[in-house]
Amino acid sequence: MQQKIILKLSPADAADEAIIISNIAKAAAVKITSVSGYLIVKKSIDARGKNVYINLTVNAFINEPDSSNIKKTFSFKNVNPDSKKVIVIGSGPAGIFAALQLLEKGIKPIILERGKDVRARRRDIAKLNKEGIVNPESNYCFGEGGAGTYSDGKLYTRSNKRGDIDRILDLFVNFGAPQNIAYDAHPHIGTNKLPQIIIAMHEKIKSCGGEVLFEKKVIDFKITGSKIDAVTTANGEIFCADAYILATGHSARDIFKLLHFKNILIEAKPFAMGVRIEHPQHLIDSVQYHCATERDINLPPAAYSLVQQVNGKGVFSFCMCPGGIIAPAATDEGQLVVNGWSPSKRNNAFANSGIVVQVEKEDAVASLKTAGIETKEDDPLIFMKFQQMVEEKAYKEGGGNFKAPAQRMQDFVTRKLSETLPVNSYLPGLTSSKLQNVLPGFIYSALAEAFQQFGKKLKGYYTNEAVVVAVESRTSSPVRIPRNAETLQHPQLSNLYPCGEGAGYAGGIVSAAMDGERVAKLIAVTI
Numbered sequence: 001m002q003q004k005i006i007l008k009l010s011p012a013d014a015a016d017e018a019i020i021i022s023n024i025a026k027a028a029a030v031k032i033t034s035v036s037g038y039l040i041v042k043k044s045i046d047a048r049g050k051n052v053y054i055n056l057t058v059n060a061f062i063n064e065p066d067s068s069n070i071k072k073t074f075s076f077k078n079v080n081p082d083s084k085k086v087i088v089i090g091s092g093p094a095g096i097f098a099a100l101q102l103l104e105k106g107i108k109p110i111i112l113e114r115g116k117d118v119r120a121r122r123r124d125i126a127k128l129n130k131e132g133i134v135n136p137e138s139n140y141c142f143g144e145g146g147a148g149t150y151s152d153g154k155l156y157t158r159s160n161k162r163g164d165i166d167r168i169l170d171l172f173v174n175f176g177a178p179q180n181i182a183y184d185a186h187p188h189i190g191t192n193k194l195p196q197i198i199i200a201m202h203e204k205i206k207s208c209g210g211e212v213l214f215e216k217k218v219i220d221f222k223i224t225g226s227k228i229d230a231v232t233t234a235n236g237e238i239f240c241a242d243a244y245i246l247a248t249g250h251s252a253r254d255i256f257k258l259l260h261f262k263n264i265l266i267e268a269k270p271f272a273m274g275v276r277i278e279h280p281q282h283l284i285d286s287v288q289y290h291c292a293t294e295r296d297i298n299l300p301p302a303a304y305s306l307v308q309q310v311n312g313k314g315v316f317s318f319c320m321c322p323g324g325i326i327a328p329a330a331t332d333e334g335q336l337v338v339n340g341w342s343p344s345k346r347n348n349a350f351a352n353s354g355i356v357v358q359v360e361k362e363d364a365v366a367s368l369k370t371a372g373i374e375t376k377e378d379d380p381l382i383f384m385k386f387q388q389m390v391e392e393k394a395y396k397e398g399g400g401n402f403k404a405p406a407q408r409m410q411d412f413v414t415r416k417l418s419e420t421l422p423v424n425s426y427l428p429g430l431t432s433s434k435l436q437n438v439l440p441g442f443i444y445s446a447l448a449e450a451f452q453q454f455g456k457k458l459k460g461y462y463t464n465e466a467v468v469v470a471v472e473s474r475t476s477s478p479v480r481i482p483r484n485a486e487t488l489q490h491p492q493l494s495n496l497y498p499c500g501e502g503a504g505y506a507g508g509i510v511s512a513a514m515d516g517e518r519v520a521k522l523i524a525v526t527i
């Protein structure tokens with residue numbers, strides 16, 4: 001029989017299979033030899049008390065063979081030139097999972113991706129990190145696998161109403177992700193492992209007869225009445241299909257501008273902006289695991305999640321990367337954006353996280369006016385313009401070549417230029433700056449108050465050992481591309497399906513993947 005058993009173990013015991021089995025036997029009141037194996041279905045860390053525990057929920061196989069190694073399978077159909085066709089613009093998680101779902105339904109996906117394949121993209125990212133040169137088509141946001149490929153690969157989402165999270169995690173495992181993502185409370189793949197998984201997905205799409213085409217930047221839509229007839233790419237090629245999925249991500253500013261120029265409805269979407277904070281990892285470990293020295297070797301580097309209301313505005317931590325690296329995530333020259341990632345082992349010496357502040361329309365309007373930038377309140381691109389304005393200031397303040405302006409945390413709060421900056425993970429380099437020259441006043445003051453409050457919640461967090469790096473500006477899309485809630489079609493164009501983060505329907509890898517699946521399923525019953 002199979003029995004669900006919940007265990008609370010020390011980190012060392014939870015890392016030892018023999019001890020887990022003996023605890024299962026004890027809990028089930030059977031002999032150790034009756035337990036043939038177990039499958040972990042949930043694993044979480046409980047660090048609330050003085051001692052840290054690992055909570056494990058397992059399906060134990062008692063007096064029956066161990067079937068914990070059975071992988072979920074998926075049936076992708078072979079398609080041919082006569083099959084129905086869907087053009088998927090963008091190969092991020094939304095686009096790729098849409099394409100895989102289309103194959104399950106027997107529809108041919110043709111992915112058009114502006115950037116390069118994963119391997120070529122890696123060279124462009126290295127150039128950005130080492131030489132401060134950005135390729136506007138191939139960077140941390142653009143290229144095979146989208147922003148997801150060179151992301152951190154945290155797969156935790158709160159969007160459990162939008163789709164089947166377990167199915168997305170099982171698909172990742174099917175294409176090579178480690179099994180533990182299916183049961184960890186905060187699953188994480190790591191930047192070093194994601195590219196291989198994306199390549200495996202790409203190979204599957206091609207082997208079933210789908211197409212994945214690189215350096216095919218969509219620059220125009222040919223429209224007749226209420227339908228798209230074709231899309232044109234920057235190299236002059238024209239592609240036609242039965243339906244078009246627009247999954248171009250939150251950084252495709254040219255797509256937002258194109259839609260607006262062609263009078264295709266888009267809407268301004270509030271988002272959040274702030275900075276990335278980096279602490280020494282051992283400091284966060286000691287705060288979270290209550291340890292004076294090194295953390296227990298059986299525990300992962302500690303994470304945190306913080307939220308604070310300041311003057312009616314939400315300030316919150318975002319995309320926390322224990323053992324991680326701060327990365328230059330801009331897509332264009334002259335604009336600076338920081339984000340974070342970590343390798344699968346999370347074995348860097350630093351803990352970084354975005355700390356961001358909600359931005360509402362009145363904030364964006366006021367900041368643009370102060371900067372002397374002409375704006376109209378009903379401009380759907382207003383948040384995008386605000387975002388770009390701050391990114392340009394950050395670039396200038398950093399001194400060029402993607403050096404990022406930075407300040408120690410307590411100096412930030414007291415508005416003092418830091419005489420030195422701590423050793424840090426940001427490869428292009430940091431420039432000591434007064435970040436009030438970069439951040440709009442309402443963001444600066446909300447952050448300054450929040451840092452002090454966070455220091456009360458996590459003793460040791462508010463310290464000059466931490467560095468504040470500007471600017472974390474691409475937290476989500478500044479634009480929404482509307483769609484009908486039931487048909488998921490754009491209100492003006494019946495065969496255009498806005499999808500994923502860029503269209504405003506996802507906020508991370510898993511939610512973008514679920515949105516891609518959702519759109520593809522509806523297309524399958526529509527075309």
Ligand SMILES: Cc1cc2nc3c(=O)[nH]c(=O)nc-3n(C[C@H](O)[C@H](O)[C@H](O)COP(=O)(O)OP(=O)(O)OC[C@H]3O[C@@H](n4cnc5c(N)ncnc54)[C@H](O)[C@@H]3O)c2cc1C
Nearest residue numbers: 090092094114142146147148151154218249500501508509
């Ligand atoms: C450094 C970093 C770390 C991150 N860490 C995490 C994390 O740990 N967990 C998490 O859940 N999320 C993380 N994210 C966010 C996550 O990557 C995105 O939420 C997710 O990738 C959105 O998926 P998407 O498919 O909607 O869009 P994207 O992944 O942005 O993909 C859009 C694709 O469209 C392509 N494209 C754009 N314009 C065109 C055009 N005109 N023609 C053709 N192609 C075009 C782009 O090149 C890109 O490949 C991180 C992001 C970054 C940058």
